[in-house]
Amino acid sequence: GLGRIGSAGANAMGGLLGQSRPGQSRPGNPFASPRALPRDQVFAVGVVAIAAKLAKVDGPVNRAEIDAFKRHFHAAPGAERDVGRLFDQARDSPEGAGGYALHMGEAFSDNIGVLEDVLVALFAIARADKPLNGAEQAFLEKIWRGFGLGQEAWARATGRASAWRAAEQDDPYQVLGVSPETGDEALRAAWRQMMRENHPDSLASRGVPAEFIARASDKVARINAAWDRIKRQRGL
Numbered sequence: 001g002l003g004r005i006g007s008a009g010a011n012a013m014g015g016l017l018g019q020s021r022p023g024q025s026r027p028g029n030p031f032a033s034p035r036a037l038p039r040d041q042v043f044a045v046g047v048v049a050i051a052a053k054l055a056k057v058d059g060p061v062n063r064a065e066i067d068a069f070k071r072h073f074h075a076a077p078g079a080e081r082d083v084g085r086l087f088d089q090a091r092d093s094p095e096g097a098g099g100y101a102l103h104m105g106e107a108f109s110d111n112i113g114v115l116e117d118v119l120v121a122l123f124a125i126a127r128a129d130k131p132l133n134g135a136e137q138a139f140l141e142k143i144w145r146g147f148g149l150g151q152e153a154w155a156r157a158t159g160r161a162s163a164w165r166a167a168e169q170d171d172p173y174q175v176l177g178v179s180p181e182t183g184d185e186a187l188r189a190a191w192r193q194m195m196r197e198n199h200p201d202s203l204a205s206r207g208v209p210a211e212f213i214a215r216a217s218d219k220v221a222r223i224n225a226a227w228d229r230i231k232r233q234r235g236l
Contacts, residue, residue, distance in 0.1 A: 052090035068128035072121035101146025172226035
């Protein structure tokens, strides 16, 4: 699985879903205004809401889709019921998923690797019960655009980038998303931008599971290795 919805996410869900003490009123619909979500709740609520909408887009939600969701977004021990309730409430709410995609895209614009991991997981959920259909394709394109990801991220998520991935392993310029003709200063700027976008330090404060942070750390290591290789080649 790609990530565990941990204690921060579970606590957020509990509050949003109306867990209250005797005598307290329950809060309103947590899906009415994605931008009103506190920073540490954006990931947990966003991924569950988008996945629930995706599972419903081609008809009633089925067991294969639910099982795929659970494989890719694990609930922390004790949070399973809250995650299930949030999933059901998101599935049945009238709000669309586009607002959540935009909000997540803004919240994680400096860590786009996390957004790409989420997109890959959504493709797996869509394909869990049958091949991708037109409705699911259109939904996933909307999420991809909301996340603000590029064409290479779409290619990787759709599984059409095996050749690109193979080339990336051998070509440090591919890792940094530049050509070998790129000048030294522009190349250095590209490396710094990639580091800002993928650095894991800021993820924990936004409720991102440890598994996602580990993947971001791996990507940062590959980016730095590519930069070091280019520096040696160019004598920088």
